Amino acid sequence: MEQKTKVHAEDGKQDLVITREFELPLELLFKAYAEAELVEQWMGNKVLKLENKNHGSYLFETRDPQGNVLFRANGVIHSFVPEKNITRTFEMENAPFPVQLEFLEFEKLGPDTSKLTMHIVYKSVTDRDNMLKLPFAYGINMAHNRLQEIIEKLK
Amino acid sequence: MNLRRDVFQAIADPTRRAILLLLASQSLTAGAIAANFDTSRPTVSRHLHILAECELLLQEQQGREIYYHLNAGKMKEIADFIEPFRKMWDDRFNKLEALMKKYKTE
Numbered sequence: 001m002e003q004k005t006k007v008h009a010e011d012g013k014q015d016l017v018i019t020r021e022f023e024l025p026l027e028l029l030f031k032a033y034a035e036a037e038l039v040e041q042w043m044g045n046k047v048l049k050l051e052n053k054n055h056g057s058y059l060f061e062t063r064d065p066q067g068n069v070l071f072r073a074n075g076v077i078h079s080f081v082p083e084k085n086i087t088r089t090f091e092m093e094n095a096p097f098p099v100q101l102e103f104l105e106f107e108k109l110g111p112d113t114s115k116l117t118m119h120i121v122y123k124s125v126t127d128r129d130n131m132l133k134l135p136f137a138y139g140i141n142m143a144h145n146r147l148q149e150i151i152e153k154l155k
Numbered sequence: 156m157n158l159r160r161d162v163f164q165a166i167a168d169p170t171r172r173a174i175l176l177l178l179a180s181q182s183l184t185a186g187a188i189a190a191n192f193d194t195s196r197p198t199v200s201r202h203l204h205i206l207a208e209c210e211l212l213l214q215e216q217q218g219r220e221i222y223y224h225l226n227a228g229k230m231k232e233i234a235d236f237i238e239p240f241r242k243m244w245d246d247r248f249n250k251l252e253a254l255m256k257k258y259k260t261e
Contacts, residue, residue, distance in 0.1 A: 024256065024259075025259075042247060044247075044250075133236075135239035
């Protein structure tokens, strides 16, 4: 079966392209990005601020059950054209990753299908590769932590 | 981790990527591979050596000839490297799709 979400990352380049085709009309796909309470539900973080307009900005946050901040990200919305495109920056706070530039393009494919193309430009090739490796490294860490937990229990 | 970096360096070169593509559907000798490129035979040999060192290519003796073919397992490892990143976005977009499908019917 063909994958719905594709990542195109060429070697030695500082950008990448994520594409996804949705079984949703364009209006609904765009709405999922435009309304804060919807963004919260599918992104899985709190939306503290989301000014969807030219020269607006946003702030996302995730806390653990004890109230400690696990993740905070912010950016400025350079331009916002409903049902067409969003150009914005994204930066994680307290993380060793520089700000990145994101071009989001929303396209109508049919009455009930649509496509999102996300073109992300990083500060350098190394920064892009580090971002790409992040979930991979996270997966290894998770496996490593689980292994340690098991070992701790055996002691 | 060191070996992994070597693999990525190996595929960063366009000639080496072309060699991998060439061998995707067939096993070939060094001579037959070199015939596909304008570069000199020793240059192609050097590329083959690097690819073999990273275990992306396997060598097989057939009579007097050595045939090169792809090491599918190692190639899969490279594809898998981006896979967690792709999966993260796929999960997110699946959630978005499910959420908005429900939104539509409500």
